[in-house]
Amino acid sequence: xxxxxxAHSGETRLSKASDRLIxxxxxxxxxxxxxxxxxxxxxxxxxxFCFGLDYFVQRYAFRAPAGVRTxxxxxxxxxxAALLMPVAAPLWAPVLAAAFTVAAKNIHYRDxxxxxxxxxxxxxAMNLLFRGMMTCYTRPLAYFNAFSFVIDGGLIEKYRVLSxxxxxxxxxxxxxxxxxxxxxxxxxTIGEIAILALMLGSVWMFLRxxxxxxxxxxxxxxxxxxxxxxxxxxxxxxxxxxxxxxSGAMIFIAVHALNDGATMPMNSLGxxxxxxVCAVLIFAGRKIFPGFECGYYVILAxxxxxxxxxxxxxxxxxxxxxxxxxxG
Amino acid sequence: MILKFPGGAAPEQKxxxxxxxxxxxxxxxxxxxxxxxxxxxxxxxxxxxxxxxxSFVALVGGTPVYSPVSGLFQGRVSMNDGDYYVxxxxxxxxxxxxxxxxxxxxxxxxFAEIQKSVRELGITDSRSGLPLWKLMERLRGGCxxxxxDCTESDAVxxxxxxxxxxxxxxxxxxxxxxxxxxxxxxxxLAFEAxxxxxxxxxxxxxxxxxxxVCARLQEKYPYNDRALMNAIYLAELGRxxxxxxxxxxxxxxxxxxxxxxxxxxxxxxxxxxxxFYGDGIARGANLKVPCGTTVHDIAEYLGGRARKTPxxxxxxxxxxxxxxxVTASTRAFIAQEKQKRRRTPCIGCGACAAAxxxxxIPAEALGGAGAEAxxxCIGCGACxxxxxxxxxxxxxxxxxxxxAAEEKxxxxx
Numbered sequence: 001x002x003x004x005x006x007a008h009s010g011e012t013r014l015s016k017a018s019d020r021l022i023x024x025x026x027x028x029x030x031x032x033x034x035x036x037x038x039x040x041x042x043x044x045x046x047x048x049f050c051f052g053l054d055y056f057v058q059r060y061a062f063r064a065p066a067g068v069r070t071x072x073x074x075x076x077x078x079x080x081a082a083l084l085m086p087v088a089a090p091l092w093a094p095v096l097a098a099a100f101t102v103a104a105k106n107i108h109y110r111d112x113x114x115x116x117x118x119x120x121x122x123x124x125a126m127n128l129l130f131r132g133m134m135t136c137y138t139r140p141l142a143y144f145n146a147f148s149f150v151i152d153g154g155l156i157e158k159y160r161v162l163s164x165x166x167x168x169x170x171x172x173x174x175x176x177x178x179x180x181x182x183x184x185x186x187x188x189t190i191g192e193i194a195i196l197a198l199m200l201g202s203v204w205m206f207l208r209x210x211x212x213x214x215x216x217x218x219x220x221x222x223x224x225x226x227x228x229x230x231x232x233x234x235x236x237x238x239x240x241x242x243x244x245x246x247s248g249a250m251i252f253i254a255v256h257a258l259n260d261g262a263t264m265p266m267n268s269l270g271x272x273x274x275x276x277v278c279a280v281l282i283f284a285g286r287k288i289f290p291g292f293e294c295g296y297y298v299i300l301a302x303x304x305x306x307x308x309x310x311x312x313x314x315x316x317x318x319x320x321x322x323x324x325x326x327x328g
Numbered sequence: 329m330i331l332k333f334p335g336g337a338a339p340e341q342k343x344x345x346x347x348x349x350x351x352x353x354x355x356x357x358x359x360x361x362x363x364x365x366x367x368x369x370x371x372x373x374x375x376x377x378x379x380x381x382x383s384f385v386a387l388v389g390g391t392p393v394y395s396p397v398s399g400l401f402q403g404r405v406s407m408n409d410g411d412y413y414v415x416x417x418x419x420x421x422x423x424x425x426x427x428x429x430x431x432x433x434x435x436x437x438x439f440a441e442i443q444k445s446v447r448e449l450g451i452t453d454s455r456s457g458l459p460l461w462k463l464m465e466r467l468r469g470g471c472x473x474x475x476x477d478c479t480e481s482d483a484v485x486x487x488x489x490x491x492x493x494x495x496x497x498x499x500x501x502x503x504x505x506x507x508x509x510x511x512x513x514x515x516x517l518a519f520e521a522x523x524x525x526x527x528x529x530x531x532x533x534x535x536x537x538x539x540x541v542c543a544r545l546q547e548k549y550p551y552n553d554r555a556l557m558n559a560i561y562l563a564e565l566g567r568x569x570x571x572x573x574x575x576x577x578x579x580x581x582x583x584x585x586x587x588x589x590x591x592x593x594x595x596x597x598x599x600x601x602x603x604f605y606g607d608g609i610a611r612g613a614n615l616k617v618p619c620g621t622t623v624h625d626i627a628e629y630l631g632g633r634a635r636k637t638p639x640x641x642x643x644x645x646x647x648x649x650x651x652x653x654v655t656a657s658t659r660a661f662i663a664q665e666k667q668k669r670r671r672t673p674c675i676g677c678g679a680c681a682a683a684x685x686x687x688x689i690p691a692e693a694l695g696g697a698g699a700e701a702x703x704x705c706i707g708c709g710a711c712x713x714x715x716x717x718x719x720x721x722x723x724x725x726x727x728x729x730x731x732a733a734e735e736k737x738x739x740x741x
Contacts, residue, residue, distance in 0.1 A: 004647050004709065004712060004720060004722050004723055005644060005645050005646065005647045005709040005712045005713045005722070006638070006640050006644040006647040006662075006664060006666045006667065007644035007645065007647075007664075007667050007713060008667050008669050008712075008713055008714075008715075008718070009337065009339075009340060009713055009714045009716075010340050011679065011714065011716040012669070012716050012718075013672050013675060013716050013717050013718075015716065016675060016677055016716050071672070071673070073675065113674075113676065114676070210677070212678075260676070261675055261676030261677045261678055262674065262675055262676035263676065264676070266676060266678040266681045266689050266691065267678070267681060267689065310689070314689060315687040
């Protein structure tokens, strides 16, 4: 019988959370440039309330010991929840999003796996409850007051534009072309527009061995292939392929949501399978319900199915029979 | 080419001791020769009988045990961690020679003769703690390869590297004798890829047509049979399978060197090469000590040990507490405070699954799942070492294993 290790590696929960924050940093910086200081207010509120609410949940609901009431991952989840909002959202929105995030963060399957990705759950709930507000996008470089609790409706309407996904719902592609979309001069939620910044962050993540590069690649490649195989009726195929990939938080999902360890299968094969199924379902969803951001709901379904996928794809323990390995 | 294998934990710290020469410790107050549990032991001495270095002491599990010091035999003594034969040293190092050096041409010796010699000379393998003749016995189905495991038992250690550098000829010679004994076609010297001086030392003595070759391994711990077989031969061992079952004899570098030295000198294996490292000791060193030297004597020789600092045997990864003395399976002592990490919820990073050498998902034990996993766990501790959330995975798997044993009536384990 073994005993416990007397040493531990340098990787801690804090260092892992820091890696995720560093990966999100380029997106945050770019978003502040594109949408102004209001991004900082929204993110700060979301992160702050995530920490505060989670502290209360841990202390009073779970009676967690003093040292583990503050989770550094609240910064990651809070930031992601804010990044999946439009910049014109009122300041109560990140507070409510933080509440959804903390609620999802504390729902576990068999005491170990989280049932839903917290920030995706938050984004999905906010989209369901406040669809009009959450899909109200304004054009880049139109800066709003950072501290206005609610932005005046007239002002929003003045700068309101359709997002690339909303363009595609009409059967065409984003009229400003692909390069602005790739660099991040397009409209959408705060975090989804900066494709280049998201890719830079993903490089850091994969270099730090955080996440599964194969899963992300499978997702993107499959979307690419499907979009090429089933193009929109009057859209130019190559534009449509990249437009599909760059619109509607697709890259954000590929980089961050598919690599959230607590809600995705831990083994590589499981992640690849989940990524592939997500790609197919999201693409099919977009075809069936044009303009509807089904990515969040597909990810939530994938989260719920992950424990079972993990069980089915668990590598066989050497020396055991196949049947026994699956029974676990 | 660096050979890779699945699982294991890549250490962050590098050994500072691979560059330190092996020191010889002869001045010990007493030696305690451990009697393995359930082993039949027939003592050949009376209490308070005077012994010389090299005198026959007992036959333990069919393997002769010799006195590594001259002094007074105290008999069989029970201690906390088992029974020992205790000899109080007179510090005179009187030597008794039982066997004559091997004068026959080694190429003329067969399996049975070499196995008989290594049995009579009491040569044991420090990787497994088993006598070498017993390891050879397992190769009845034939032997294809002989591997000298020149890797360390932990990242902080440096004794195997020193053995390879200072006793390079003996290690290669020992492998060649075992090749002759087993009729295996090729010998392999496996060591960590980062040990460039070990590589240089071996390459200096190995010709292009030598049957012995070098294998540079990825630096990850532990290097057990499974890891070595996977890295060198891409073979996946089963749960209860050993390298010997696949026709591969794996011995430690110390054991290989002992085969050559003992057969050449006619002296049994009386000394062990070990390391004593860690923050809890005044100075760390690579040492040659008589078998059964107490931890206390070694610590005294090295300037003393911090009080209450625990001493671990062989590896911090596994965290096994050291016994009172150097045994057949001792490769290093590490005196270091146990690192503690506050337990936080699982983040599902998958690091434990990546580190597991038997392809388990150790985090499954958190949810009470994974009975099969619990049975297959080899308890290397790699999963808990890499866990960023500080989850006591090893003890959780042990609990799961115990529960599975209860459910199945205990007969399956």
